[in-house]
Amino acid sequence: MTKPSIMALVLVTTVLGFYCAQGNLHRPWLLLWTLIGSALSCAGASVLNQYLERDEDALMNRTRRRPIPSGTVSPAQALSFGITLVLAGLAVLGWQVNLLTAFLSLLTCFLYVLVYTPMKKMSWLNTTIGAIPGAIPPMGGWAAAANGLxxxxxxxxxxxxxxxxxxxxxxxxxxxxxxxxxxxxxxxxxxxxxxxxxxxxxxxxxxxxxxxxxxxxxxxxxxxxxxxxxxxxxxxxxxxxxxxxxxxxxxxxxxxxxxxxxxxxxxxxxxxxxxx
Missing domain, CATH: 1.20.120 (Four Helix Bundle (Hemerythrin (Met), subunit A))
Structure with a gap:
């Protein structure tokens, strides 16, 4: 449910942003907290996306075996799990990194879950809309290292x-x-x-x-x-x-x-x- 391939992309680009902001990967603990918070938020957003698309996933060959449409996880469990992960990620970023990084993570989750996901049923521009939260993670890494953009x-x-x-x-x-x-x-x-x-x-x-x-x-x-x-x-x-x-x-x-x-x-x- 947490879409490891998407999470891997998020974490790699977050590290890149962190590296580019200061020219190195010094302050490893700050980087570690950034990655933990980003991973939690990303995982939560992926779960919430699957919660909202559970009916559509059941109709598609490539997604019908996902936990919710297959009956492995109930919609209520997915909703509570997703919200918990997002809140945990934001808490880690806000307390251990900085508020700007936490805000960027919140913005990513909001755009992905509440804008991009419903947009897929409304307009072909959903891909462009979805590319916005998909491009924010390196900015989060940059903000974590530089406390600015x-x-x-x-x-x-x-x-x-x-x-x-x-x-x-x-x-x-x-x-x-x-x-x-x-x-x-x-x-x-x-x-x-x-x-x-x-x-x-x-x-x-x-x-x-x-x-x-x-x-x-x-x-x-x-x-x-x-x-x-x-x-x-x-x-x-x-x-x-x-x-x-x-x-x-x-x-x-x-x-x-x-x-x-x-x-x-x-x-x-x-x-x-x-x-x-």
Whole structure:
């Protein structure tokens, strides 16, 4: 119920924000409390998301075995568990880190649970709305280390914001029949011919390249990162172009795989550049 893959992304990007804010990972106890609080809040938000989508999850092949629709956990248990986790995470961040980090975590939970989740039934723009809370974690790490937000934190936000669009549009394309069955207004469901989905994937693939080189432009990273980011950005763009030429599940999966490989390599490159 706590979606470990999403939590892993949140924690890794939180560490990146913490590192970029001070140029190192000193103050390990502060980082540890930041990660504990962030993990609790993230887990709670994921549980609450599944609580709200329990009826839809029961209709989809990829989600019908989740704890609530399968009957392993009752809706009431999930609701209380999710709220407890979120409150515990906010308490840890507020008392052991700082109030700004706690606020960013609260904002993430609010946008994810109470804005993005219902938006999935209302508009295909839900992916863009959902990309906002998905891009806040590195800002939380930055705020934890610096007790404030500089322009660099917003650059990390933009990178994560752009990256999520090709990633989640590829997933939406692969499982569009499932989403349609559940009544989710994902872009490939609303525009089944694929034109809009492909346009969005291409647009954000280009935007991602532009955002990814910004750290070098503002002095956060150097030439190693700059050229590496350009080279890495060409891979998801190439996969997006292939998907544009042939709309198939295979090419959508390639876009997804490229995004999964791209992000950790880009983040690792940023750290390596900082070391050397």
């Amino acid at each position: 500089d322009f660099g934190a917003w650059v990390l936000f933009l990178i994560l914001f752009a990256w999520q669009h090709p990633h989640f549009y590829a997933i939406a394309w692969m499982f569009k029949e499932d989403y349609k069955k559940a009544g989710f207004k994902m872009l490939p469901v609303v525009y089944p011919d694929g034109t809009m989905t492909l346009a969005q994937i291409m647009a954000f693939s280009f935007a991602l390249i532009g955002f990814s080189i910004m750290p070098s432009m503002i002095g956060m990273s150097g030439k190693i990162y700059f050229w590496g980011a350009l080279l890495l950005g060409a891979v998801p763009l190439y996969c997006a172009r292939a998907f544009q030429y042939e709309q198939s599940v295979l090419n959508a999966r390639k876009v997804l795989l490229a995004s999964v490989i791209y992000l950790p390599l880009l983040l690792g490159l940023m750290v390596i550049d900082g070391i050397f």
